[in-house]
Amino acid sequence: MRVSLETKDFAKYPFLKESQQFMLQENESLDKFLQRSAGKVALSHAVERVKRAVAFTGPVPPSFPISDLPSDQLGVRMEITSFVLARVLVSCARERALMERLARYEAQRAHSFIQAEEEEKRKFLAERIGFPLEGLFLPVPRYVELTAGMHEERWRLVNREVTGGKVTINTLESEELLKEQIRKGLLSSLPLEVPESLCSFVAPCTAQVQQEFQKRVLRDFGDVEESSFPPCMQAILSALSGGTNITHAGRFALTAFLHNIGMGTAEIVQVYGRAPDFDISKTQYQVEHISGRGGKGTEYTPPSCSAMRTLGLCIKPDALCGKVAHPLSYYRRKKGKKTGEKPEQGQVR
Numbered sequence: 001m002r003v004s005l006e007t008k009d010f011a012k013y014p015f016l017k018e019s020q021q022f023m024l025q026e027n028e029s030l031d032k033f034l035q036r037s038a039g040k041v042a043l044s045h046a047v048e049r050v051k052r053a054v055a056f057t058g059p060v061p062p063s064f065p066i067s068d069l070p071s072d073q074l075g076v077r078m079e080i081t082s083f084v085l086a087r088v089l090v091s092c093a094r095e096r097a098l099m100e101r102l103a104r105y106e107a108q109r110a111h112s113f114i115q116a117e118e119e120e121k122r123k124f125l126a127e128r129i130g131f132p133l134e135g136l137f138l139p140v141p142r143y144v145e146l147t148a149g150m151h152e153e154r155w156r157l158v159n160r161e162v163t164g165g166k167v168t169i170n171t172l173e174s175e176e177l178l179k180e181q182i183r184k185g186l187l188s189s190l191p192l193e194v195p196e197s198l199c200s201f202v203a204p205c206t207a208q209v210q211q212e213f214q215k216r217v218l219r220d221f222g223d224v225e226e227s228s229f230p231p232c233m234q235a236i237l238s239a240l241s242g243g244t245n246i247t248h249a250g251r252f253a254l255t256a257f258l259h260n261i262g263m264g265t266a267e268i269v270q271v272y273g274r275a276p277d278f279d280i281s282k283t284q285y286q287v288e289h290i291s292g293r294g295g296k297g298t299e300y301t302p303p304s305c306s307a308m309r310t311l312g313l314c315i316k317p318d319a320l321c322g323k324v325a326h327p328l329s330y331y332r333r334k335k336g337k338k339t340g341e342k343p344e345q346g347q348v349r
């Protein structure tokens with residue numbers, strides 16, 4: 001059976017080449033479009049889109065009712081434009097974590113639509129996305145590349161069945177990997193190269209989404225509470241205070257951890273000030289680089305528990321460690337427990 005995409009599909013999968021081609025028929029520059037009232041509406045849709053992405057923090061997905069999707073040409077154009085503008089906003093914000101949230105949200109959204117499609121169309125879409133849902137084996141290099149950002153123990157190669165250079169995956173896992181392929185594809189194209197003039201034009205909207213993101217980070221992590229740090233981070237801190245030389249991997253993990261729980265550069269540098277051999281300018285340079293303010297603006301997250309184990313940085317894990325897969329999740333859960341907050345539904349493990 002020959003599968004073809006309908007207009008409504010472009011709204012479901014705005015990242016596909018076909019959806020972009022559908023938009024190109026309009027032949028109007030983004031700058032000009034934004035001057036019109038339709039452009040302003042699309043921009044406010046884009047802000048809402050990023051806000052929804054910011055609010056999506058866990059594996060329990062928001063629902064994406066098909067009935068909410070437009071089917072008329074104008075509505076579909078608006079949907080695709082809001083997708084494009086959402087990417088513009090996070091690119092202008094230059095916040096890696098924000099780009100990651102958007103990519104994860106968009107991947108979840110597209111994947112939930114794919115799941116509702118008929119078999120032939122699902123296969124067609126998976127192929128267009130670059131992860132054909134045929135067969136339940138993946139060559140090791142492809143598997144390793146695809147699961148690099150998946151932190152659960154079950155994805156580690158040592159926990160997989162490998163036969164003849166191929167990793168066995170089950171049907172459910174192949175769905176998860178399809179979603180991961182969408183996420184990776186979307187993330188790898190960010191940040192977009194947006195002209196300064198366009199970033200200036202959308203600056204009030206960028207500020208709105210940055211504010212929302214900041215609020216979310218504060219809600220997730222709140223005031224820094226050292227007593228809620230996971231054992232690994234506590235161990236690095238005590239080694240630091242005791243004058244022990246910390247490896248580059250250890251410094252990286254600690255800095256990325258502190259940055260992700262909301263500490264600013266100055267505060268992180270102060271933490272390093274506990275070390276007897278503290279060198280302020282060197283530390284400041286390293287902290288800014290890891291926090292994304294220096295160099296190419298790439299922001300880093302600390303390694304997952306499994307990566308920490310590989311690096312020899314998982315020290316004295318406790319009972320809570322058995323329930324998490326990431327030092328940030330440990331912190332969030334322990335802090336939540338102390339303040340009596342219930343873990344939010346769908347929070348990352």
Ligand code: SF4
Pocket residue numbers: 230231232233304305306308309313314315316317318321322324325326327330
């Ligand atoms: S299990 Fe994870 S959170 Fe716990 S000490 Fe090891 S790396 Fe840290």
